[in-house]
Amino acid sequence: MQSKLEKLKGTCVGIAGCGGLGSNCAMALARVGVGSLVIADFDVVTRENLNRQYYFLDQVGQKKVLALRDNIARVNPDVAVEAHDLRLGPDEVVHIFKNCTLIIEAFDRADMKLMIIETVSERFPDKFIIAASGLAGYGENNALRTRRLGSLFICGDETREVSPEMPPLAPRVGIVAAMQANQALEIILDDLALVGDDDAWDEL
Amino acid sequence: MAGESISVRELLTMMKFTFPLIVIKINGQLIKKEDYERVFIGDGDAVEAIHLISGG
Numbered sequence: 001m002q003s004k005l006e007k008l009k010g011t012c013v014g015i016a017g018c019g020g021l022g023s024n025c026a027m028a029l030a031r032v033g034v035g036s037l038v039i040a041d042f043d044v045v046t047r048e049n050l051n052r053q054y055y056f057l058d059q060v061g062q063k064k065v066l067a068l069r070d071n072i073a074r075v076n077p078d079v080a081v082e083a084h085d086l087r088l089g090p091d092e093v094v095h096i097f098k099n100c101t102l103i104i105e106a107f108d109r110a111d112m113k114l115m116i117i118e119t120v121s122e123r124f125p126d127k128f129i130i131a132a133s134g135l136a137g138y139g140e141n142n143a144l145r146t147r148r149l150g151s152l153f154i155c156g157d158e159t160r161e162v163s164p165e166m167p168p169l170a171p172r173v174g175i176v177a178a179m180q181a182n183q184a185l186e187i188i189l190d191d192l193a194l195v196g197d198d199d200a201w202d203e204l
Numbered sequence: 205m206a207g208e209s210i211s212v213r214e215l216l217t218m219m220k221f222t223f224p225l226i227v228i229k230i231n232g233q234l235i236k237k238e239d240y241e242r243v244f245i246g247d248g249d250a251v252e253a254i255h256l257i258s259g260g
Contacts, residue, residue: 021260108260110225114237117227117256121234134257149252150232162259173260195232 022106
């Protein structure tokens with residue numbers, strides 16, 4: 001296994017968004033030894049973020065990408081982190097993630113999720129994208145799952161939307177972030193083919 | 205689905221998929237929202253859909 005994990009050193013993973021999903025996913029990938037991470041976010045760390053995001057009290061007010069780069073370095077200084085403090089649109093996605101093996105969608109807003117899924121599908125048909133949909137609230141462990149549609153993986157319950165009554169909380173957000181990281185490992189270590197067996201749309 | 209082919213938009217209406225943000229793939233190919241009216245689904249096409257829900 002250890003020699004298999006060596007493969008991760010030559011791998012670059014892009015992470016779009018450094019909030020609850022992105023910060024936790026990045027730390028998981030750093031711990032297992034992914035060679036390089038390209039991280040992007042425009043936001044700063046707030047006190048409210050600390051209920052689920054991988055930051056610390058003394059980082060409140062810092063740019064998320066810089067704080068996350070520091071946290072990664074404290075765990076695994078061998079990871080090369082490229083931090084982009086910017087708001088991602090289609091052009092930025094293409095520009096900063098072009099050398100990545102695969103891309104993790106870690107936005108909070110649904111319209112941004114759609115933007116990056118469309119952009120990656122259109123501009124990088126040879127890259128996998130691992131997105132998240134439905135992770136608010138607590139409980140219902142077994143509703144969280146992963147589905148595959150070609151080069152797109154979706155992690156989450158595909159149901160629970162964030163609202164004042166249903167906030168995003170550390171356990172469920174962390175589970176989904178770890179599912180995304182786990183899926184990334186499977187893609188990399190098992191050399192998943194882009195054309196594979198899709199999961200059926202069983203809701204129909 | 206036998207007989208007439210229907211558009212993606214018609215299928216979504218039929219299935220009561222009313223979420224504002226959705227990813228549709230036909231035979232693995234992503235269909236953009238602006239193409240829902242002019243892309244038609246035929247017999248044997250594999251259609252997949254995913255709701256995109258805020259939170260992260």
